[in-house]
Amino acid sequence: MNVLLMAYGTPYAPEEVEPYYTDIRRGRRPSEELLKELSERYEAIGKSPLNEITLAQAVRLQALLNLEAPPYPKRLLGPFPPRAPHGPARVYVGTKHWHPSIGEAVAAMHEDGVRRAVAIVAAPHYSLRSVAEYREKVDSALKALPEPIDFVWVESYEAHPGLIAAYARRLEEVIWRLKNPGKAAYVFTAHSIPLSAVEKGDPYPRQVEKTAELIAKRLALPRFYVAYQSAGRTPEPWLGPDINELLRTLREEGYEEVAVQAVGFPADHLEVFYDLDLEAQASARELGLRLLRARSLNADLDYIQVLRDLVEAAWPR
Structure with a gap:
């Protein structure tokens, strides 16, 4: 083979x-x-x-x-x-x-x-x-x-049982660190793509949402959201909501804690370390949110x- x-x-x-x-x-x-x-x-x-x-x-x-x-x-x-x-x-x-x-x-x-x-x-x-x-x-x-x-x-x-279990296992580690898991917001992220691809029937957003739904169901999460990150530097519109925009919305809705899991990125790399651990974390601090990210699958x-x-x-x- x-x-x-x-x-x-x-x-x-x-x-x-x-x-x-x-x-x-x-x-x-x-x-x-x-x-x-x-x-x-x-x-x-x-x-x-x-x-x-x-x-x-x-x-x-x-x-x-x-x-x-x-x-x-x-x-x-x-x-x-x-x-x-x-x-x-x-x-x-x-x-x-x-x-x-x-x-x-x-x-x-x-x-x-x-x-x-x-x-x-x-x-x-x-x-x-x-x-x-x-x-x-x-x-x-x-x-x-x-x-x-x-x-x-x-x-x-996107729906492989082993994948869902692996993601759920890592998100559960974060849940144990939350001060009030029942009142936290749970956000699943993936790399954004141009809206033009979605308009052509790209199954990507549906598959990302499916992964998020299955993890949320496995952990019986009270609520969850899907956000996108790392949009390209082009004039065309990209799929959203952007994670930083969603964090702002969540704070306005009264949330104080957010658990984030990058389901579109199995491995750690620039988009995880910079866009989530630095940029999104900075947005959360500015908004007065406590943000915890689940670790990646890696190897x-x-x-x-x-x-x-x-x-x-x-x-x-």
Whole structure:
């Protein structure tokens, strides 16, 4: 079994911010103002751990896919997943906007003799501006190959029971820290997308709302809200409400505590550390709100088990 695990990617060093941002902008160099703003954001958080987390996810996913149940009674050692009938597994990493790029990963797979693989993005929700663009990059890389690779895609997994349980587990940790959980507001966030994509029928907001609903139901939350963050710097309108705007509304409604969970971001990176831990936290302090954020899934075992389930279910029998 072969897997292409994809993530957004992030620069490793300050001098890489400009080419990284240029790639995000499809080859158009950012203005000095935009470049300065993004560079300052990276300086503010220190360093994004996204690349390291993605590599750790790949290593652990490969190990879990290759795990063989030991010949001992389950009653002694607990439940072990049986080895799936797919042979040895190898997981390749490709990032959307940095290195190793998706094109580099696909080329490496072909060089290794891979002719069939599962493609999965480390993001639970499908969007024309996310998973669809990853697919475009894979298709573009395939055109450069002398022989094709047959990719089976996992395009979304917003309602996977393991994903919902993992998110709920982390939000429950925050609930224990609230002064009055019954009177707190619960906010689930995801990356904003242009409204033009939503108007074209993009299922993204419905999938984000579904994830939020299932977590809220599992924890019997008294109330919850969905907000968006990290909108692009373009003149077109983006999907809202923005998390900072929602915080203002919640304070006006009398809330004093807010629990936030970034369900659109499995891993810690710039949008989590800067947009939530710094910017949204600053907004909350200014408003007199106590804001607590649930920790991310990262490369924790419960999330890797979700990825394993999805990959094994997608692999052709």
